[in-house]
Amino acid sequence: MTPVLATFEQLSKQMLIDIGTLVRCESPSSDLEAVAASADAVALVGTALLGVEPERVIVDGCTHLRWRLGEGPRRVLLLGHHDTVWPLGSLETHPWSVEDGVIRGPGSFDMKIGVVMALYAAAHVDRGAPITVLVTGDEETGSDTSRALIEQSCRDVAAVLVLEASADGGALKTARKGISDYRVVVSGRASHAGLEPEAGINAALELAHQIIRIAAIGSTELGTTVVPTVVSGGTTTNTVPASAEVTVDSRAWSREEQQRVDREIRALRPVLPGARLVVTGGPNRPPLEREMSAELFAIAARVADEAGLGRLGESHVGGGSDGNLTAGLGVPTLDGLGAVGGGAHADHEHALVEEIPVRTALVTMLVNRLTEPVPSDERVPKK
Structure with missing residues (x-):
């Protein structure tokens, strides 16, 4: 000793x-x-x-x-x-x-x-x-x-x-x-879900499209994870949601991968006509x-x-x-x-x-x- x-x-x-x-x-x-x-x-x-x-x-x-x-x-x-x-x-x-x-x-x-x-x-x-x-x-x-x-x-x-x-x-x-945190907010337009759903822009549906895209940014081969975590949206059961959002946890072994994920998340674009996206957050720890x-x-x-x-x-x-x-x-x-x-x-x-x-x-x-x-x-x- x-x-x-x-x-x-x-x-x-x-x-x-x-x-x-x-x-x-x-x-x-x-x-x-x-x-x-x-x-x-x-x-x-x-x-x-x-x-x-x-x-x-x-x-x-x-x-x-x-x-x-x-x-x-x-x-x-x-x-x-x-x-x-x-x-x-x-x-x-x-x-x-x-x-x-x-x-x-x-x-x-x-x-x-x-x-x-x-x-x-x-x-x-x-x-x-x-x-x-x-x-x-x-x-x-x-x-x-x-x-x-x-x-x-x-x-x-x-x-x-x-x-x-x-x-x-x-x-x-x-x-x-390295760790990155994001918040992706979708804005649509509310309408009555029973009377005229076609008059609205469904933020929840737009968010569903985006969540699939976000999850696909990860790379199993490189060990990069991009995980949608907390999801929220809508107001009442008979209203087309005017807003919805998701938080995202991303982790990567290299700074290069962390930056790639950041670019791809910020490059997200709406699928539904009239929907809008706002992405905030970014790399928290290299x-x-x-x-x-x-x-x-x-x-x-x-x-x-x-x-x-x-x-x-x-x-x-x-x-x-x-x-x-x-x-x-x-x-x-x-x-x-x-x-x-x-x-x-x-x-x-x-x-x-x-x-x-x-x-x-x-x-x-x-x-x-x-x-x-x-x-x-x-x-x-x-x-």
């Missing part, structure tokens, strides 16, 4: 206490007061570990925290979020618990364990290592208020390590699909393409092997994270370094206790390797 791993094994009980503190402080993204209270809890844990209070950045009422530590040319950003998808009251049906080596509780796996891991790793890296810890409060709803802060925090960063939960079996996430994580993954795998932490696996996933944003800026990014378990956003959300000190040791040693003041053969590529 390496000294770093031994340290976190000794600290594991305190880490569980801190994780429990954060999980018990519910923080649904849409409840800004709850997010603010959660930020207070994260700040207390972080200040106790790091010896300095965080910078609080409040944008449109949403609270984000940032610690900027050390000085040096090869700064590393540890990135995570403290908001969750779980509504207030979820603890009543999904209580915090640690039983038989398994942690359960709303938001534990995604990703309050990762937040605690980031803070403990930052507290135990080599003295003076140049690191930034950024914990945002709106990742689960698209990072609208934190995007500028994330971009600002990347300006002098050589690498980003995202403490989101791992993929299956503890695999790191070396690629994520893809985290594997080329942005490949060298960091190789370094992490080497660090894990040298420390006897086991063989690291990698996975490509469809879900997005703030790692998509940092990779889109051209900053080398490695994701999925957080908790090992499963069930994100689901009733069976859980994490394995035994993996927490191991993963925290990996992050700590990886930061040390990446912030070495003397250039080595393992330099992360420049932006």
